[in-house]
């Protein structure tokens with residue numbers, strides 16, 4: 001082949017791959033080409049997974065988890081200069097990874113962060129979150145207990161919550177056995193993990209235990225209104241290639257005991273009855289709390305099939321925002337971090353506004369150029385600078401509140 005031909009082929013392939021990977025992104029988007037590259041592969045693998053599952057080749061979830069692992073899980077730092085003792089164990093048969101700053105070796109009552117990872121109840125584990133939990137412990141100099149709970153599709157709701165409840169109550173009840181200062185425990189989590197952290201905080205408070213602070217990083221707070229502007233805007237954008245409509249519907253289905261096939265109807269809130277809508281809308285009132293004019297059809301009757309199988313989605317055990325002000329009043333100081341490029345952006349803002357209107361102590365920081373999931377990408381070739389900025393900011397606020 002002549003040199004010109006080779007040149008032409010290489011050029012065409014490059015143009016083709018750029019065209020494939022290209023997606024329009026907002027201005028100020030951090031490291032947009034790295035993001036596009038990452039999203040492209042994640043999206044491709046996700047699609048491949050659906051296909052493989054259809055032809056009974058293998059379960060889609062394995063490929064997604066594998067990809068997650070090679071993107072973040074395998075870039076673990078272990079630097080002796082950070083003086084952390086790190087080990088895995090089980091507590092009441094729940095897997096945890098513990099990060100103990102060495103200077104706490106002789107301390108009986110350690111300040112402690114109980115950390116719940118994100119991943120849509122589907123992905124995430126001790127390994128894929130190691131970068132985050134390591135940095136948190138290193139930067140806050142607190143004991144970090146990273147909880148690995150059961151996930152879908154192997155285990156449906158409320159398996160994850162059950163695991164987190166079991167271990168958290170154990171740590172509160174028997175804090176002395178673990179050298180934990182029961183008055184200085186922070187619950188922390190992102191996304192699905194933020195959801196678990198808030199649900200657990202509410203449950204602990206009602207049982208007489210007092211977390212010092214609860215730290216929520218782009219948490220999932222409600223499964224009631226999927227027509228919020230951030231859902232409408234960003235679900236079609238396939239954030240990180242995996243927060244897609246297809247994956248979203250699939251997780252909703254896997255969370256349910258009946259594995260009901262969840263249709264796009266849910267995106268129009270057909271999973272709630274008109275009665276539910278009237279009862280719960282005040283807790284997620286976009287018009288009131290986001291100060292926007294917002295069409296919400298309170299009389300829409302919904303789809304009987306979805307309603308009966310997805311009731312659990314609107315219980316406070318799954319949607320901690322769907323509680324009245326009396327419940328919110330009990331909360332400890334909340335640290336809330338949101339990002340712009342995120343389907344969960346608006347529920348974060350609604351939560352912040354509700355706490356504000358109750359004069360509750362809240363620290364809310366919005367990262368206007370960041371995207372959902374970015375704080376995991378701390379080291380390795382896929383590192384985003386904003387991720388380290390975020391974790392430093394979060395760690396600083398935790399230190400101030402621990």
Ligand SMILES: *[C@@H]1O[C@H](CO)[C@@H](O)[C@H](O)[C@H]1NC(C)=O
Pocket residue numbers: 077082134135138139
């Ligand atoms: C660990 O903490 C030290 C001291 O605060 C800091 O210089 C270093 O960048 C941190 N490393 C990581 C990976 O968090």
Ligand SMILES: *[C@@H]1O[C@H](CO)[C@@H](O)[C@H](O)[C@H]1NC(C)=O
Pocket residue numbers: 265268270300301302303304
């Ligand atoms: C679901 O919602 C859409 C949009 O509001 C509506 O047109 C449709 O009739 C609903 N479907 C069912 C089965 O209730």
Ligand SMILES: *[C@@H]1O[C@H](CO)[C@@H](O)[C@H](O)[C@H]1NC(C)=O
Pocket residue numbers: 357358359
């Ligand atoms: C919050 O504080 C304002 C100003 O001090 C006060 O007017 C309002 O009644 C308070 N709201 C609640 C729910 O306590």
